[in-house]
Amino acid sequence: GQNIDQPTEMTATEGAIVQINCTYQTSGFNGLFWYQQHAGEAPTFLSYNVLDGLEEKGRFSSFLSRSKGYSYLLLKELQMKDSASYLCAVRTEGAGSYQLTFGKGTKLSVIP
Amino acid sequence: NAGVTQTPKFRVLKTGQSMTLLCAQDMNHEYMYWYRQDPGMGLRLIHYSVGEGTTAKGEVPDGYNVSRLKKQNFLLGLESAAPSQTSVYFCASNSHPGDRAHLWEQYFGPGTRLTVT
Numbered sequence: 001g002q003n004i005d006q007p008t009e010m011t012a013t014e015g016a017i018v019q020i021n022c023t024y025q026t027s028g029f030n031g032l033f034w035y036q037q038h039a040g041e042a043p044t045f046l047s048y049n050v051l052d053g054l055e056e057k058g059r060f061s062s063f064l065s066r067s068k069g070y071s072y073l074l075l076k077e078l079q080m081k082d083s084a085s086y087l088c089a090v091r092t093e094g095a096g097s098y099q100l101t102f103g104k105g106t107k108l109s110v111i112p
Numbered sequence: 113n114a115g116v117t118q119t120p121k122f123r124v125l126k127t128g129q130s131m132t133l134l135c136a137q138d139m140n141h142e143y144m145y146w147y148r149q150d151p152g153m154g155l156r157l158i159h160y161s162v163g164e165g166t167t168a169k170g171e172v173p174d175g176y177n178v179s180r181l182k183k184q185n186f187l188l189g190l191e192s193a194a195p196s197q198t199s200v201y202f203c204a205s206n207s208h209p210g211d212r213a214h215l216w217e218q219y220f221g222p223g224t225r226l227t228v229t
Contacts, residue, residue, distance in 0.1 A: 031216065042202060042220035043155070087155065091216060098143075099170070100218060104154035 002026045004103035006088050011109045012078055020073045020106045022088035030098060034062050034073045035087040037105065043087055046073070075108075083110045113138050116221035118203050124227045125193040133188040133224050135203030142208040144186040145170075145218065146178060148199040155202065161186055193228045200225050 003025040012018040024032070031050035035043035049055055049064035049071060061074040075082055088103040116137045125131055135144065145160040157170030161180040175197060177189045186205075190197060204218040 033217070042222050044220070045217045048217065089155075098216060099157060099160065100145075101157075101171075102147075102155040104152060 002101040006103045006106045009107045017076050022071045024069050024090050026090050028092040031091040032071050033089040037085045078110050118221040122225045135186045137205040141205035143206050145204045146188045147202045195228045198228045
């Protein structure tokens with residue numbers, strides 16, 4: 001089966017840096033996604049890692065270590081609009097198709 | 113492009129009633145999915161489809177049926193609604209892996225908020 005863990009809640013200060021961790025145990029690993037979801041809205045894509053290392057995209061970066069089953073999302077220069085839930089999702093292959101298995105999400109609150 | 117749309121946006125059902133949720137996408141995507149999202153549970157896959165005329169079960173398929181008669185539409189049916197099916201339902205879609213091999217992003221609809229009393 002699949003098991004994805006991430007902290008339930010985090011709080012950080014505007015302008016600061018925050019790191020959201022995600023650990024996973026899956027079979028048929030084919031990449032890891034991070035999604036952002038504002039309250040009452042749909043998830044939107046942030047980043048994707050399939051190889052080990054860091055992927056940078058503006059203020060957001062995502063890291064993957066496949067051997068450790070570990071990823072993190074790094075948010076720099078936090079803004080109030082970054083208050084949202086951040087979903088870690090692992091892509092797996094099975095029965096000839098690909099699926100995403102999501103963690104329960106980390107609710108980030110950015111305070112002034 | 114409208115992307116992924118869902119109807120209705122909100123619905124209240126009584127136990128035992130039936131309904132169909134409609135998902136439509138105009139991106140010519142092969143793959144479509146239905147998820148439910150509950151507090152503290154995250155997104156869980158109900159059913160998915162890898163192409164027109166095909167469907168498959170996800171993690172929590174019981175109590176739901178689906179159909180993909182047209183490539184652009186994916187319907188989720190509840191034959192006899194139960195309070196445990198109170199949730200927010202999201203539809204998502206993506207292209208075949210071969211089209212964007214290095215990036216397999218799912219696009220989500222705005223969600224349907226269903227309450228079963």
